[in-house]
Amino acid sequence: MVFAIKKELFNTYGVLSNTDLLNSYGFCDKNALDVAATAPRITGLSVRQRFLMMAKTSKLPDAFREDEETHTIEEVTRLLPPGREDILRSVFLHRLKLYPSQKEFERACEAYLLSGGGDIKNTRENAASLKRERVELARICRQSEMNCLERAIEKLTSKAVLAQDREDDAMFSVFA
Amino acid sequence: MSSVSFERWLLDQNVIYDASAIEFVVSNATTPNATTKVLGKRRIHHRENIVIRIPFQACFTFETSLLFARMNEKASKRRWKKRLERVLKKRTKQSSIVLDWLSALALALCFERFCISQSERKQLQQQQQQQRASSQNAEKKIKKINETMKSRFEPYLKTLNECERHAMCNWEEGEKEMLLRGTDVGMDYVRDEREAARREYESFRAALLPRDFEEGEEEEDDEEENSFAEYFTLARYRGSRSVCSSRAFQIAPGLVGLMPLADLFNHKSVGNDVAVCEGDDETTETVAVSVVKQSGAQKGEELFNTYGVLSNTDLLNSYGFCDKKGII
Numbered sequence: 001m002v003f004a005i006k007k008e009l010f011n012t013y014g015v016l017s018n019t020d021l022l023n024s025y026g027f028c029d030k031n032a033l034d035v036a037a038t039a040p041r042i043t044g045l046s047v048r049q050r051f052l053m054m055a056k057t058s059k060l061p062d063a064f065r066e067d068e069e070t071h072t073i074e075e076v077t078r079l080l081p082p083g084r085e086d087i088l089r090s091v092f093l094h095r096l097k098l099y100p101s102q103k104e105f106e107r108a109c110e111a112y113l114l115s116g117g118g119d120i121k122n123t124r125e126n127a128a129s130l131k132r133e134r135v136e137l138a139r140i141c142r143q144s145e146m147n148c149l150e151r152a153i154e155k156l157t158s159k160a161v162l163a164q165d166r167e168d169d170a171m172f173s174v175f176a
Numbered sequence: 177m178s179s180v181s182f183e184r185w186l187l188d189q190n191v192i193y194d195a196s197a198i199e200f201v202v203s204n205a206t207t208p209n210a211t212t213k214v215l216g217k218r219r220i221h222h223r224e225n226i227v228i229r230i231p232f233q234a235c236f237t238f239e240t241s242l243l244f245a246r247m248n249e250k251a252s253k254r255r256w257k258k259r260l261e262r263v264l265k266k267r268t269k270q271s272s273i274v275l276d277w278l279s280a281l282a283l284a285l286c287f288e289r290f291c292i293s294q295s296e297r298k299q300l301q302q303q304q305q306q307q308r309a310s311s312q313n314a315e316k317k318i319k320k321i322n323e324t325m326k327s328r329f330e331p332y333l334k335t336l337n338e339c340e341r342h343a344m345c346n347w348e349e350g351e352k353e354m355l356l357r358g359t360d361v362g363m364d365y366v367r368d369e370r371e372a373a374r375r376e377y378e379s380f381r382a383a384l385l386p387r388d389f390e391e392g393e394e395e396e397d398d399e400e401e402n403s404f405a406e407y408f409t410l411a412r413y414r415g416s417r418s419v420c421s422s423r424a425f426q427i428a429p430g431l432v433g434l435m436p437l438a439d440l441f442n443h444k445s446v447g448n449d450v451a452v453c454e455g456d457d458e459t460t461e462t463v464a465v466s467v468v469k470q471s472g473a474q475k476g477e478e479l480f481n482t483y484g485v486l487s488n489t490d491l492l493n494s495y496g497f498c499d500k501k502g503i504i
Contacts, residue, residue: 099358
C-alpha cells in the first residue's frame, strides 16, 4: 500500500456535532455540520399531540401552541420539559413512518418516468432527461433526510425509551 | 451573447478578477447538462486571499434595476409606483424581509428581461428600416425608445439561464407529491415555492396591470405597459424567480442581488474554498470573493463556495440540486 508523503490520513468517529466531539473527545472540527441544527422539521402540532398522548396531561408547553411553527430537533429539545426526550423520539419515529417504503417509492418513480411529457414544454429528449434528473434528486433528498432522522433518533436513545419504542423500531428494517 | 461582450462589460463595470489564478468554465446554457464552474489555474495560497473584486454598482439589485428607475421617474404618471409599493409593503408585513427581497428582485429581473427583449426588437426594426431607407422622423422615434429601454446589465443578464430547471418553483404539478412524499418538501414543512411564486405573480399582476382603475387614476395608454402585460407570464416570473433564488447573495446588510462572477462558484456543504466577503477598497463600495481555505486552493481543481449549512431538502427547494457528498 502506498500513501502520499506528508499527507495526513483521516478516519471518522461518526457524524457528530461539535458539542459531542468536545464532550467525548476533547476537540472540535471547524468544518463540522451540526446534525441537530439541520435535521428535518417537525410541526408544533405533532409535538403537541405526542405530548398530550405520552405525558398524560392537559398542560402544554406554550411554544407548541402555534400549529404552523416547525422546529428542528435542537429547538424542540430546548422547548420540552427536561427529561422528556421520549416525546421527541416518538415524534421523529412517527415522522419517519410517513415516508413511503422503498418499493412504493420506486414504483412511483417508474410510473413517473413512463408517464408522458405532461406540462413540460420541451423537446421529448429534454423532457425525459429532466424527469430522470428529478427522480435522482428526489432519491438523494429522501435518503439524506431519512439518514438524518435515524441519526436524530439514535441521538435520543435511552434504555427506557428503547424498551418503550421497540415495536416502532421494527420499521427501520424497511429502510435498511 | 458572446463571452467577449461580457468580458468587456466586466471591465466597464470595474469588476476585477485574478485571471492568473482562476478560470471560469461556462458551457452552453441551452444544453440539458450545462455545467458552470470555477477552476484554479495555479495553486492559490491562503495569504493571497482576494481573487475577485466587485463594485456594488455592478450587482443587479432591485435598486439598480430599470423597474426601480421607472417607478421613480419624476415625469411619470405611472400608477405602478403607488400600487407596487403597496404590494411590496403588504408582503413585507405578511412575511419576513428575507422572503420579500426574492419577489422584488424576481419582478425586477423579469422587467429587465422584458426591456432587453424590447430593445432587441426595436434594434431589429431599426436595422430593417435603415435598410429600406425610410423617413428620418420614424428613425428618430425608434432611437428614442431604444435609449429608455436600455439595460446596463444586458451582457451579464444574458449569461444567466432563463430558469433554474430543478428549483422547486419550476417543478410541474404533482411531481413533488409523487417523488417527495414523506420528506420536508413533500409535507410542506418548508415553503411551497411553486405556490409562493403563483401568489406573488398574481399580486404583482394585479398591481402592474389593473383592470379597474381606482379613484383619481387616469387610464394611461402606455405602449410599454401594454407590451409588458403580454410579456409578464407566470412561467417567465417563475423562471426569473428561480434564477434569483439560486443565485442571489447578500451584498451588504439589507441589500440582496445578483453578483456577476461570484455566482459561478458551485456549492460545497463542508470545506468550501472561497467565500463572499466585504471588499478591501476604501474608496468604492465593493464585495470580494476570497480564498478562505487554510490549505489554499489547488491548481486544476474546482473552487467551491458554500451557500450555507443547508440540508438537501433546503438545497433542492431553493437551488434545485442536492449534494451527494453532503452528510445531511
